[in-house]
Amino acid sequence: MECSDCKELIVSWSSGxxxxxxxxxxxxxxxxxxxxxxxxxxxDRVWNLLGEWREVEPRSDFVSCFWDRxxxxxxxxxxxVFSYVRKLRLNWAMAGALASVLIVxxxxxxxxxxxxxxxxxxxxxxxDEQILLELDDATTRETTDALSIYGPWENTVEIMKINGYGDxx
Amino acid sequence: MDIDxxxxxxxxxxxxxxxxxxxxxxxxGVVNYIYRYTNLKENSEDLAQEVFLRIYRSRKNYRPEAKxxxxxxxxxxxxxxTHVKKKNVNLSLDEMNDxxxxxxxxEIDIAADLIYRKEIKDxxxxxxxxxxxREKVAIMLCKYEGLSYEEAAQVLECTVGAVKSYVHRGRMKxxxxxxxxxxxxxxxxx
Ligand SMILES: [Zn+2]
Numbered sequence: 489m490e491c492s493d494c495k496e497l498i499v500s501w502s503s504g505x506x507x508x509x510x511x512x513x514x515x516x517x518x519x520x521x522x523x524x525x526x527x528x529x530x531x532d533r534v535w536n537l538l539g540e541w542r543e544v545e546p547r548s549d550f551v552s553c554f555w556d557r558x559x560x561x562x563x564x565x566x567x568x569v570f571s572y573v574r575k576l577r578l579n580w581a582m583a584g585a586l587a588s589v590l591i592v593x594x595x596x597x598x599x600x601x602x603x604x605x606x607x608x609x610x611x612x613x614x615x616d617e618q619i620l621l622e623l624d625d626a627t628t629r630e631t632t633d634a635l636s637i638y639g640p641w642e643n644t645v646e647i648m649k650i651n652g653y654g655d656x657x
Numbered sequence: 658m659d660i661d662x663x664x665x666x667x668x669x670x671x672x673x674x675x676x677x678x679x680x681x682x683x684x685x686g687v688v689n690y691i692y693r694y695t696n697l698k699e700n701s702e703d704l705a706q707e708v709f710l711r712i713y714r715s716r717k718n719y720r721p722e723a724k725x726x727x728x729x730x731x732x733x734x735x736x737x738x739t740h741v742k743k744k745n746v747n748l749s750l751d752e753m754n755d756x757x758x759x760x761x762x763x764e765i766d767i768a769a770d771l772i773y774r775k776e777i778k779d780x781x782x783x784x785x786x787x788x789x790x791r792e793k794v795a796i797m798l799c800k801y802e803g804l805s806y807e808e809a810a811q812v813l814e815c816t817v818g819a820v821k822s823y824v825h826r827g828r829m830k831x832x833x834x835x836x837x838x839x840x841x842x843x844x845x846x847x
Contacts, residue, residue, distance in 0.1 A: 535800075540777045540781070541693065544688070546705070
């Protein structure tokens with residue numbers, strides 16, 4: 489057997505791809521050939537040497553970084569809607585016309601929409617204010633009546649006048 | 658059912674937690690595969706994320722036709738190859754020494770050991786780089802990633818016999834290139 493053939497068989501044997509008969513041929517050859525004997529040793533040792541290229545330890549937050557990246561891309565894809573509009577290459581006149589139509593549309597809608605919201609608000613508001621005023625008056629009147637049992641107050645009349653009770657006396 | 662396929666099918670139906678689990682199972686292997694392919698540690702993590710991103714984006718079209726890992730390494734090979742071609746990574750040995758290696762582990766931060774590891778890493782990388790692409794990928798998949806010949810054949814889209822042939826030829830070339838770097842110069846026999 490030629491040395492080149494033997495080396496081929498040696499590598500196949502190292503890879504586990506050699507039938508038993510092949511192994512016998514190698515053994516017969518390397519018994520007499522120091523070069524192929526050396527090659528056989530080198531074959532295994534080189535394969536083991538590859539294992540010296542150790543693994544690196546990736547960062548532990550790989551998975552969370554991945555999801556951050558996904559979120560970022562999704563946000564950017566939102567912006568791409570605007571990019572799409574930009575890509576339509578509308579000129580300024582066209583853009584202005586579209587904006588005008590939009591504004592006119594909004595005003596038209598506002599004009600024809602039955603709008604009772606403000607009235608309702610004003611009515612409610614006035615009613616609430618009246619209730620508060622009445623409550624305030626009643627409280628003042630009660631306080632004045634209560635204080636009168638301690639004798640005539642100099643400013644009782646003034647207080648009552650201020651609160652609109654002056655005419656009652 | 659294969660756990661990876663099950664996780665991928667759950668991902669397809671909208672379960673992102675399943676995809677997180679899938680990544681936890683494989684990201685270390687993918688990062689190291691890309692790292693060995695490019696010899697650039699920092700880029701390898703970004704590129705590994707790119708690999709998972711491609712898979713995640715195509716989750717809706719996933720069909721469990723092949724083993725997940727073969728699909729994964731096929732994409733990882735494409736991403737690595739594209740990166741290497743695009744960047745035309747031709748770093749000098751000094752530049753390579755600034756990248757990668759065993760990082761942040763004080764236990765193994767012994768100067769002599771570190772220098773040896775960096776040297777041997779670069780020597781192996783250069784030897785691998787000199788191989789034809791398919792021989793390089795076949796050896797990386799079978800030697801480092803532990804894929805079977807059948808799985809490597811699916812990644813490389815070739816027959817099992819072809820993979821065996823790639824590994825065989827690659828090994829013979831590596832023996833010639835790396836034997837001077839064997840401890841003792843490789844000049845002693847059995
Ligand atoms: Zn011989």
